[in-house]
Amino acid sequence: MTDRDIVERFARRVGKKYVDEARILSFWEFLQEVQKEPYATLRSAAQYLRDMIESYGSKQVDVLGEKVERHLLFDGVQSDPDAQRVVGEEHALDEIYREMRNFAMEGRADRMILLHGPNGSSKTTIADLLFKGLEEYSAKPEGCLYRFSWIFPKTGAEGRELGFGGRGEPGDISETLAYLPQEEQAAVVPSDLKTNPFFLVPREDREELLRELCGGVPDFPHGHILRGDMGTKSRAIFEALLTSHQGDWKQVMRYVRVERFRMSRRYRTGAVTIEPQSNVDAEARQVTPDLSLQNLPPALQNLRLMEVSGDLIDANRGLVEYSDFLKRPLDLNKYLLTTTEKGTVRLPGALAYLDLVLIGSANEKQLDEFKRQPIFTSFKGRMELVTVPYLLEYEKEVEIYRDQLNTISRRLHITPHTARVAALWAVLTRLWRPDPAHYEEPLKSVVTRLTPLAKALLYQAKDPGELEDLTAEDVKTLRDSLSPIAAEYRDDVLYEGRFGASPREMKTLLLDASYATASSCLTPIAVLSQLRLLVREKTVYDFLKLEPKGGYNDAARFVDDVERAFVRVVLRELNDSMELVDESEYDRKFDRYFHHAVAYVRGTRVRDPVSGESRDPDPGVLAGLENLVSTGSDIDLFRKELIAKIGAYSVDRPGEEVNFKELFPELLRALKSDFYATRMESVRQVRADFLLRGTAGFERLTPDRRERVETMFGNLEQHYGYCPQCALEMLAFAVKRSEEKGGG
Secondary structure (H helix, E strand, O other): OOHHHHHHHHHHHHHHHHHHOOOEEEHHHHHHHHHHOHHHHHOOHHHHHHHHHHHOOEEEEEEOOEEEEEEHHHHOEOOEOOOOOOOOOHHHHHHHHHHHHHHHHHOOOOOEEEEEOOOOOOHHHHHHHHHHHHHHHHOOHHHOOEEEEEEEEOOOOOOOOOOHHHOOOOOOOOOOOOOOOHHHEEEEEEOOOOOOHHHHOOHHHHHHHHHHHHOOOOOOOOHHHHHOOOOHHHHHHHHHHHHHOOOOHHHHHHHEEEEEOOOEOOOOEOEEEEOOOOOOOOEEEEOOOOHHHHOOOHHHHOOOOEEEEOHHHHHOOOEEEEOOHHHOOHHHHOHHHHHHHHOEEEEOOEEEEOOOEEEEEEOHHHHHHHHOOOOHHHHHOOEEEEEOOOOOOHHHHHHHOHHHHHHHOOOOEEOOOHHHHHHHHHHHOOOOOOOHHHOOOOHHHHHOOOOHHHHHHHHOOOOOOOOOOOOHHHHHHHHHOHHHHHHOOOOOOOOOOOOOOOHHHHHHHHHHHHHHOOOOEEOHHHHHHHHHHHOOOOOOOHHHHOOOEOOEOOHHHHHHHHHHHHHHHHHHHHHHHOOOOOHHHHHHHHHHHHHHHHHHHHOOOEEOOOOOOEEOOOHHHHHHHHOOOOOOOOHHHHHHHHHHHHHHHHHHOOOOOOOHHHHOHHHHHHHHHHHHHHOHHHHHHHHHHHHOOOOHHHHOOOHHHHHHHHHHHHHHHHHHOOOHHHHHHHHHHHHHHHHHOOOO
């Protein structure tokens, strides 16, 4: 195939796509589109944004004890696979969607959405994905957007170069200059507001025409399309042409070319970010005469055409983001009170009718200062405040560190739990002490003993009683009340997640730890060392200045808490990797226990698997597991609740065999802990042999002991991701810390 063939094939494909997308329409063809899809062609910017978000779909997710809608736009867009996703923040994202939905029902956005939160809490990422969603949606058939331009032929406004190519005869309603070749065009004057072509219908006649096209009153809010205006420049041209053609509106519409356009942040088309510099956001100026405008029809050459421009004008029909909105001088923002309320901005010699959604961002210090200003009351009525806090679930926090860890992994191996250590500590710095006065008994008594570490584990759906002094009854009470505990400060000015270590600071800490370590692995040990350095910098970080209360806001103590949690997890993984017991043994014990527990609760008998006889539930079998955990004072209630949980599991997963280890992880941990406690000498011997690997002493071990160590290494690598070096470092560290605290 020749180069010419390649170019020709490519050119045909581009040309076909251009035609298929209907990039150019006459005004009459546009009205046909309105008749086919009245809502899609006439919707407002608020309706468009709502539809865009909905086009990506949503799903329900569990967030701290309640079901919240997760809008999938914020998981990323296909057109930019490298775009950051918004991690967590489901409450904020759903609130943004609900505001858009309310605007859409009203027909227009009459308030600014102001995202506020601490620095680094995803406010910019949220805005970025709204822009990317607009760009992607506007390229799809269901996201078509139309504007118009005025086209004037070289042969004069009254010439016969109309309808060539079979697009209508003179006098025909389909007569148009929309398809006039470029070489025959004398001037092209675009609508500077990207105005919907329907605004070319006289305002007093729009409702009648709209009803005709829709077959009745439109079934969607459409007040914006009845009230809007085509813009000062287009209005002047329209009136001059209407006068020239003695009121023949049909003749005026010959000069209209309807154009499909796409949103583009790069090219400032319907998507604009306004930085906090002190410049005006819109302006009007007289169009400078040039060769093109000199070729306008005589009736237009003496017009004083005013052209509007600026950020708000570029963003019209879409979204404008005010980055760090409250860093701008307040006097510069006063015009927004009128702009949001009436949808207009008054300029010298022009009044621009706007159809857009305004979103802004601000940190909490800026907002606190703004609230003290007398003008805040006026602005508050034109703002919807959406809180975007730091995350409170450490597994989600880990996701934010991924890009930093990927960079570090080019130099160092990342040891398991490294990011979790950093994330757990960061979350601990963001939590508030529960106020018992907000709760009734029995929860009131339990929250007084809820430590920061237990609260973080509770928020992460882990067992808060594993590391802290909480009974099984306490844990159940906390889990049943997770939603009100998590919501206690959500609507407070001092909400959880307002203060604490930011993700940006933690990513920097991970990088610093990677350069400070002498190991070829970035380990949790290095992160803990870096955290101990950070907590000394009380003059640098605001959250370190908070006064500790009841164990909360104590960043230095949190380092020890995180280390304790991390050591426990590492020892568990090391023990499991020894294979001192077959995993199926746990399955057997679980299965036997729950058969007897079900029979006890239901008052039935158990079939003996050996003799086949039916027997009463064995108290010894039940006590064998129940003695390992805290069951509370009412053993019958404990058993009934276990059986109820199994029933709920079966309802959610019909036909699926119950996975007891997944359903009751705390019971599994108790079984394992009991097993290793009874075999502690064997555990210690394997640990000691493990630490000899790579030394001469290892070769002197018996073959079966060396094989046990190699099996352990293989399991640590395969199941958890350790390498030989960091496995040795982690075992030595964890064993030392455990022995110092009197553990096994």
